[in-house]
Amino acid sequence: MTIRAVIVDDEPLARRRIGDLLAGAADVEVVAECANGASAIRAIDESPPDLLFLDIQMPELDGFDVLQAVGVGRVPAVVFVTAYDQFALRAFEAHALDYLLKPFTDERFEAALQRVRGRVRERNGGDLDARLRALLAEVRGGSAGGGYLQxxxxxxxxxxxxxxxxxxxxxxxxxxxxxxxxxxxxxxxxxxxxxxxxxxxxxxxxxxxxxxxxxxxxxxxxxxxxxxxxxxxxxxxxxxxxxxxxxxxxxxxxxxxx
Structure with a gap:
């Protein structure tokens, strides 16, 4: 099975790094690279991927806006990519969602990819949908976790x-x-x-x-x-x-x- 992946990040070097790491994965095909939220929404609408590497902090439309626009059920697996986003990290961990904290090592990337491989092949969409909806409700409703940052x-x-x-x-x-x-x-x-x-x-x-x-x-x-x-x-x-x-x-x- 070939996993179709879309990379979304407003930083060219970040997109290139993820692409280079995926080039060594024989079972993953990068079908689109997007520099902003609008182009990501178009790419996902045209051909829903199996796996989405999604940057959170982007101008105009951020990663959460992308998920809300396309609907969480359209993406079977997501690896969030973020640079020191305090609220997102807490929310990802609370809902057991995969993320990469920039700058990440090759080993950290491989570990995240290995986890989502299993989820893509299991196609356990219902569980992921529930966790993503809970994530969006928390992030859009205020600080993650219901408490204040410590x-x-x-x-x-x-x-x-x-x-x-x-x-x-x-x-x-x-x-x-x-x-x-x-x-x-x-x-x-x-x-x-x-x-x-x-x-x-x-x-x-x-x-x-x-x-x-x-x-x-x-x-x-x-x-x-x-x-x-x-x-x-x-x-x-x-x-x-x-x-x-x-x-x-x-x-x-x-x-x-x-």
Whole structure:
């Protein structure tokens, strides 16, 4: 039996790496490579594959959007590919779904491929459908697992460093990334600030600006500025601006009425 596979990733090098690894698998045929969610949906509609390598973090339509658009029952097996997506990793593990965390080794890829080979041949679609539907319900409904994030996985060269959320001083948005400030050091993480805010405990973190989240315990003082803005001073001396739009959040922290 030949397994028909589709590779979906917005990074050319990532697509090439998966393709090169699959080239050594005699029982797998790559029938399409897609650089975005829209082209992936078209490819799956035209010829449903047996196996889908699906990147989660893509512009416009992400991997979860692709699954919702084509319907989870259209793909017998999925290997999710992600670069430090905190919420997705927790959801995949909770529902026993296969994933590859970038950067992955040849051995890790082979282990994932070996697992999905069995699932493809068994054609146990009903069980997979149920798990994928539960996954989408969790991810689209908020943070995975129903609880707040306790740690983040941060890339550091060829390593992955675990950072406890209670160690974070503040977080700033930087295009498609967020920068975590922890004890005077900064780390870049590919994540959306809005999704991160939704997964953090609101009793511990406060969004004070469209591009800034601060840990409440790190706030030393708040000073009034003009036009309803505030200057937020942290214990380490960092000074951040709280915009007027997020004033209710800061008032909640300060115990004031909105």
């Amino acid at each position: 740690r983040l996985v941060v890339p550091a060269g060829h390593r992955s460093v675990f950072v406890r959320t209670d160690e974070i001083d503040w977080i700033e948005a930087e295009r498609n990334y967020v920068r975590l400030h922890v004890r005077g050091r900064a780390s870049l993480l590919r994540e959306n600030l809005g999704r991160l805010e939704a997964a953090l405990d609101p009793a511990k973190f406060c969004r004070i600006h469209r591009s800034t989240i601060v840990q409440i315990d790190r706030i030393q003082a708040v000073e009034s500025l003009f036009n309803g803005e505030y200057l937020v001073v942290l214990h380490d001396g960092t000074k951040l601006t709280s915009s007027r739009s997020y004033r209710p959040n800061l008032h909640r922290v300060m115990g004031r009425e909105p």
